[in-house]
Amino acid sequence: MSDDIYDPDFVAGVFDRCSGAYRNWSAVASFGIIRSWRRACINGLNLPAETTAIGVDLMAGTGEAWPHLFARFPLVQNITAIDISPGMHRQAIDRLHKDREDRITHLCSNMLETNLPSDSAEFAISTFGLKTFNAQQHAVFAAQLKRILKPGAPFSLIEATDPIGWSFRPLYRFYLDGVLPQVERFFLNGAQDFTMIGAYTRNFGTGRTVLLALRSVGLSVDVKYFVGGSAVRFSGFKPK
Template identity: 50%
Template sequence: MSSDTTDDIYDPAFVKDVFDRCSDQYIAFSWVCSFGFTERWRRQCVEALPELAEGATGYDLMAGTGEVWPHLLRRRPDLATITAVDISSGMHRRALERLHRHRAHRISFIEDDVLASQLPDESADFVVSTFGLKTFDRDRQTLLARLVARVLKPGGSFAMIEASDPKGWLLRPLYLFHLKTVLPLVERFLLNGAQDFSRIGVYSTNFGDAGHIAESLAAEGLEVRFRKHFFGCATSVSGRKPLT
């Protein structure tokens, strides 16, 4: 396995291995260790999407276990299709087991590195991503912004959210203690994650916030709104591709 350096942890093969190994416990880990905020933030991310037309089609990038799908279908029950893209076969399997069964006619899955996938130009009315941005370094975030701009139809919308470093918040030291000390202990004694969940904490602290992806999306000509959630413990970007 690759060494645990900053460069190595963003390699697609490394990311796939991490999430394949922790996929069985990922849902429980994210719920417990975020005190349920991840579900609230997923809902807020979907709510931030500009209005979706009837019969819209789109992509869930770095889809993980598919936990955003119910929020999308609740917001717009007449969505035509959601194409989920994720590099991890383990996360794909968990998504199929838990959420896909009654939505098979509405959801398709591409198991691939998002940046290597051949998604067609102007093929999506919407793009959404929840808690996958942290696995991209800044160069890859720039490439992701280019992909989002390319696959969106004119007038199409996007929303993405990620756990972030709440710089300037009075309780930030406590938050970082939770992320860097408490979560590895939870993993070690309760989840047997072989350091994979603590590595997710490393991704989160390295990520900072969604400021860079916001700048990259704007540089691609998209209309962008940046937003902080719960004192900056999560940050999101949302917006639209201009019609012309």
């Protein structure tokens, strides 16, 4: 697979086209497990329950992590939602609850080039956006994450992986590479955008390039795998 799939315009196009169906499709395709993974991402944030922190959601998509975030940290003051896809932002805005819309700031931007102020975020989360970067981009991402976070601020990032060594990996790969493309072909007008998930997760592997990138910039990182290694969470903080 060509590295062209990591070109920002290509990524934005993929998620623009599938934004309308993304929320329901991701839930059905993962048999609902993706919801527990989003919750696990939020659980990886080392913050007091009563925090009034200001944070960022990187590659925020349609904002599926926000209900979990506000359930655990109801007093969070503001989230800046960064995503490269205008379609994802539109879907997120359409789904915002009226009692929290004043606490979400939307930024349609490439995370790798964002000019958010340094040392400004008191926490950072990311759910299922890391696979859309290659190894070189992971290095840029890690540097940006470190720059944006305040000293001592926590982060939690979760991503689907290619679970090498898992006994069910052949079935898992067959499902991603064989079944889902056919479902999309017949039930989603054949756009073949969701099938990119299979390519992205295969290239992402176990997420080692993310771990190395985060540690190389000096961030403190813990790693936890879920469901036989089919998802990974990187959680930690920026040292003071």
